[in-house]
């Protein structure tokens with residue numbers, strides 16, 4: 144199969160981790176006889192520095208002409224004092240809007256080999272397997288009006304608005320129910336309905352859609368309780384659906400069930416065009432440029448691309464198996480390495496995952512399972 148992949152490496156560790164996903168995709172292409180063509184686009188801080196905007200039109204065009212988009216991460220202290228329209232994060236928000244990436248799917252699956260890395264107890268995290276379905280193109284991150292002004296008493300005032308259309312709620316909640324139907328048939332809808340009108344409408348919409356899925360259980364949970372339940376008893380969750388900012392915050396929290404921010408992949412699904420695949424983490428300026436970032440979240444995002452955009456299930460599984468083999472063998476970057484053991488570098492773990500695909504049988508074991 145021939146596929147065009149747009150690559151937006153972004154800033155900080157975004158460049159280092161996306162290199163890992165590209166190399167793994169190239170290896171998969173060679174092993175399975177696919178032709179992956181990569182086209183690069185600028186986004187974020189680098190785009191601000193060279194083009195004067197966080198999302199050049201050329202990047203949007205490259206993405207729209209592609210079959211799928213791979214993104215590293217954007218941002219960094221260099222641009223933190225910039226005005227809102229010239230921040231790297233604005234580029235990410237704009238590409239989400241431009242490609243109609245309404246559904247951000249963030250699977251949270253723990254690895255048995257890593258249960259001692261998580262700050263939580265082994266019996267709490269063993270067997271955790273749920274997915275956060277986060278609304279991605281509405282809510283506070285896209286609120287209008289937003290900004291600062293001076294009120295009638297001369298005091299500086301600021302406003303950010305949280306706005307949703309009913310149809311925007313419907314499509315994301317529908318997606319969550321569809322996913323639950325193929326899993327353990329439970330949807331936890333997370334909101335703040337005791338305070339926010341938008342959350343009360345969200346509940347109404349969830350109740351309405353649940354009638355179309357009688358075999359799926361729906362529960363409502365307030366977001367503050369959900370933050371606590373994620374740590375107390377994460378195995379209770381199957382599909383968690385929530386609005387943009389709640390999903391952003393809860394998924395960073397959930398990453399610690401797996402042991403590190405560097406482990407959680409995501410797919411941002413489009414309603415009408417190419418979807419985008421990205422790790423849940425940011426540009427990690429504290430470790431950028433040191434060759435120590437964990438590329439697994441991005442490599443697993445590439446596996447999600449193969450599965451969800453290209454229908455390449457075997458190829459996706461081969462990557463997941465190779466990652467599992469490498470961390471089970473104890474080859475780990477610093478964020479997931481046991482105390483007293485030496486970590487490997489970003490480039491080393493990428494090489495080990497590629498080697499696991501080629502030499503150590505990840506592909507052949509998948510092929511025989513499908514034979």
Ligand SMILES: NC(=O)C1=CN([C@@H]2O[C@H](COP(=O)(O)OP(=O)(O)OC[C@H]3O[C@@H](n4cnc5c(N)ncnc54)[C@H](O)[C@@H]3O)[C@@H](O)[C@H]2O)C=CC1
Nearest residue numbers: 216217218219404405424425426427428429430436437478
């Ligand atoms: N999707 C994106 O492009 C996102 C961008 N950001 C931006 O990234 C910048 C840094 O934000 P932070 O709040 O520090 O969040 P962050 O996710 O970049 O980092 C949080 C912590 O996790 C660690 N971490 C993140 N990714 C890692 C990896 N692959 N391997 C090992 N450790 C990793 C970092 O070292 C840091 O200690 C900001 O400019 C922010 O706006 C933040 C979140 C998402």
Ligand SMILES: CC(C)CC(=O)C(=O)O
Nearest residue numbers: 232235236391423424425
């Ligand atoms: C950088 C933000 C725009 C969003 C974010 O933190 C995320 O999508 O995880």
Ligand SMILES: [Mg+2]
Nearest residue numbers: 391392395423
């Ligand atoms: Mg985030």
